[in-house]
Amino acid sequence: MNVRHIQTIWMKEIRTYFSSPIAYVIAAVFVGLTGFSFALSVESRFPEATVRGFLFGPTGAFFLVILMTPALTMRLFAEEAKLGTMELLLTAPIRDSEIVLGKFLAAFTMMLAMFSLTLYFPLLLIWFGDPEILPILTAYAGLVLMGSVAVAIGLLGSSLTSNQIVAAVVSLAVLLLLWLASFVATLGDPGSLWVDFIRFLSLNDHLRDLTFGILDSRDIVYFLSLTAFFLFITSRIVEMRRWR
């Protein structure tokens, strides 16, 4: 691994993000809808001085990450395949894994930038109320960790095809599956190995504790290893595409 190679790809992709409207639109929708969730939660009959209000629910940050990450990542490999620039990348003196990591970091950076736009929610809470700080920090950690998994899945989808729409749909399907896994698990026999496994994979279950300020190393390991797993698979797919 060569840091300079990764950095080259990373910077290029970030520049591309800023030169197209997609990233701006995604960020605007994200900030708008999470703001809406946040406003509802503090306006409710039992307002909580927590950030949980903007994280959960159909317009909450978690679900928006599921829905919007594919739009952020679909371009990354699919467009290179379509333009033929993949041939340049794969014949440049850099490793496939460096390409994958650089692209991952670029989309992840955009995601972090988008998350940072929601920081005024906790600031408002601190200004007007007296929230517990730890749950806010762990909740953001959960958001960031989930974001990294989502970007890795999005990248995987993009590496499979030269069609951006197909890439987005495939990534969305995988993300929804992981998101709904805990719900799917309730349909099976509690206690069976399968149900436990599906529950273990569920994004939801691993996020819940984090939003309450409970920092469990198992949750962190879960997110990091899932990210690493999807990045590894993406790397192998890029390598396999050379054979075609």
Next chain:
Amino acid sequence: MIEAKGLTKFFGDYPAIEDVSFRAEPGEVVGFLGPNGAGKTTTMRILTGYTPPTSGTASIAGHDIQTQSLEARRAIGYLPETVPLYLDMTVRQYLSYMGALRGLSKQRIRSRIDDMFGLCRLEEYTDSLIGKLSKGYRQRVGIAQALLHEPPVLILDEPTIGIDPRQVVETRQIIRGLGGEHTVFLSSHILGEVSQVCDRVMIIHEGRIAAMDKAENLSESLGGTTRIILEVRGGTQNEITRILAGVPGVQSVEADESSGELSFIVECEPTQDLRAELARRIIERGWGLVDMHTAGLSLEEVFLRLTASQEEEDSASAEPEPA
């Protein structure tokens, strides 16, 4: 500089290339000639490390393309057939990205980009979006990209395809000027192009190397004729054939009625231009000369002639030498 040994590539059961072996020495310009589908792009993609061969080995500047892939790739400048470019980047942005990918320092990228603007005559378009450039200019950006890091080996896949004739001439001049400093391996399906630009020519047909020779030997083994095609109104086929064949320097005349009009294919020695004389003879007889043009050999014919002469050579060299 480039050494390939027994390269073979299968796509499923289909062999795109079989047992391709050759060497290109430092500073040499080697042409890779073959009709569409012959396997030129496949060979080049193997050499550049884009796709692995099914079997066989190759090395670039002494680095094996599979076991020392990064070192080999570092020694190559590659212009793929599709001229892949990021359309939403400016020429300068694109070149500096390509420079960074090849590991050049910031200063070197800056100075090399300026060199490339000069060499590839891109000065007026340095900050234009690539998506707005014409095909010919995009081709130049592609060449600039391949030359940027001063690689010892250049691999150019059909560098003059699809650009207008004036730019073809300029592009060929640029490539011709690269020999000496770089080892250039360039593919084409135009015989005239490779014989103009290259020191040595390798012909590939249906995935196999059919011939490999110096460019000048190649034109010799082609029999060295030029052909002139005439379309004549009035007169019978026999009469016209007889008159044309009577012109000194004409080797053969063939009538062709396939296009509806009666036309004649005249093969003659390349040392003299017989067009004026042929026209005079036709007009003297009171016939109408509707069309006259020269034509090169088709690749198919080139291939046939080459393999024929190759076989002659082979049988000649097979005779026992006196001890």
